[in-house]
Amino acid sequence: MEEFEYYVPTTLEEVIRLLIKFGRAAKLLAGGTDLLVFMRQRRITPTCIIELNKIRDLTAIEEKQEGIFVGACVRLGEIERNSLIRRLFIHVAEAAGNVGSMQIRNLATIGGNICTASPAGDMIPALMVSDAQLHIAGVKGRRIIPITEFFKGPGETRLEETDVLVGIYLPLPKPNTGTAFIKLGVRGAMDISIANVAARVTLNGTLQRVEEVKVALGSVAPTVILSKSVERYLVGASVKEAIERLIEKAADSVMDEVKPITDHRASAQYRRLMAAVLTKRALRIALQRAMEKSML
Ligand SMILES: Cc1cc2nc3c(=O)[nH]c(=O)nc-3n(C[C@H](O)[C@H](O)[C@H](O)COP(=O)(O)OP(=O)(O)OC[C@H]3O[C@@H](n4cnc5c(N)ncnc54)[C@H](O)[C@@H]3O)c2cc1C
Known part of the structure; x- marks a missing residue:
């Protein structure tokens, strides 16, 4: 060095x-x-x-009126265990719990995971389905960028040379919302993802219909992507139809959206298939959680 x-x-x-x-x-x-x-x-x-670790503004998890603010230097181990995050954003805690070993999670931060801008970064899909907003400080003052607009390519972001990511704002989920994060790695969480998927499903007031759905996929394109086709299949569908037929179709549709590569971890073809399998599982868990939450 x-x-x-x-x-x-x-x-x-x-x-x-x-x-x-x-x-x-x-x-x-x-x-x-x-x-x-x-x-x-x-x-x-x-x-x-x-x-950056001695800057107070960057190290706290704060409850706000309409959401929570997570400082960029909060460790992934803390996110995995934090009761507020587990209650409101279980998929974010699940993603954090799937990064490397406990030793890595006790050092690695949420801001570092985002700013590295790896297409396989486990936190990114989870934050995307929650409409995360990135708070950035720079020479011209502060600004906010939605996480969906932050990545330009592998390792490339919209941060300028003098910018610092201050933290991540997560707006509260709507009622009747369930979420899930699933990762596939050769050695589970110890490995960088072959593919990872986060899903969010919101049901209407009577729990009969899917009102909103979001799926984000990692490690299957140059940047993490938000699926467009899943919404087309599921928004407005009855829960019964979704469970019996449409989740399967929606999940299969992501195979046309992803642009995976072959590398030492997996072939492009395997990644494409796994994107559909993980999407199906994540959607089923998110839907189940949406129904369970509304009964609490
Ligand atoms: C053994 C091992 C296993 C791993 N497993 C996984 C895994 O399973 N899943 C996964 O997603 N990742 C994994 N990683 C990658 C890594 O741990 C994560 O990306 C981690 O979250 C990075 O955070 P950090 O705080 O260590 O970042 P750093 O290494 O400190 O920084 C990373 C980059 O971000 C920039 N940066 C950091 N903070 C800010 C900020 N606030 N503002 C602007 N720029 C900033 C730095 O300048 C640097 O370019 C693994 C790494 C190792 C070594």
Whole structure:
């Protein structure tokens, strides 16, 4: 590894000042579980590292009037265990619980998972189906980008050189909503996903019809994708029809939307098939949870 200067600022303003000063030579460090691997492999050679973990604004999970705000430096282990997240966004806790080993989850942050912008990042599909909004601070002040508009390609985001992801806002789910996250990896959670899927299903007031549905798929295209075809099959359908027939059809339809590659983990053909299998399972679990929740 090359030598580098190491800074531990305590405010966002300081971080931005350092980013302006060092420009491309600087890299932000949260848990370091991606950054240090890339540095060891010399895929990046920053001469300035700016650690984010001492900035209070970035490390809290806060309950807001209409949702929750998760600081970018909150560890995935904390997200997995947090009772508020488990109650309102169980699929987000499930995604966090599926990242690597416990040791990795105790270091890795939600912000790092998003900013690495891996097509296989496990948090991204879960956040997408919950309409997550990313709060970003930069030289021109603060701005909000929906997570669906954040990724430009593998490893590429809309963050500028002097931007910091501050946190993620998750709006509260509507009543009668159920969600699920499922990952396929050779060694389960210990492995980067071969494919992963998050689903959200909202039923109408009488629990007879599907009112809204969202499915996001990872590791099957250059960026995580939100399915359009699943909505076409399921929105407005009766729950009975969905269970008996339409979930199967909707899940099969994602095979035409994904653009997987073949790599050392799996072939493109296997990924395409698994995208449909995981979608079917995630939709069934989400629907079941929507019905159970409404009975509480
Ligand atoms: C053994 C192992 C197993 C793994 N398994 C999985 C897995 O199963 N699923 C999975 O999704 N990932 C997995 N990963 C990848 C990794 O753990 C996650 O992507 C992790 O969430 C990254 O978070 P971090 O805090 O460690 O990020 P860092 O390594 O600290 O940072 C990652 C990148 O994001 C940037 N960054 C970090 N925070 C911010 C911020 N607030 N604002 C702007 N930029 C920022 C950094 O500059 C860097 O470019 C694994 C990694 C290892 C080493």
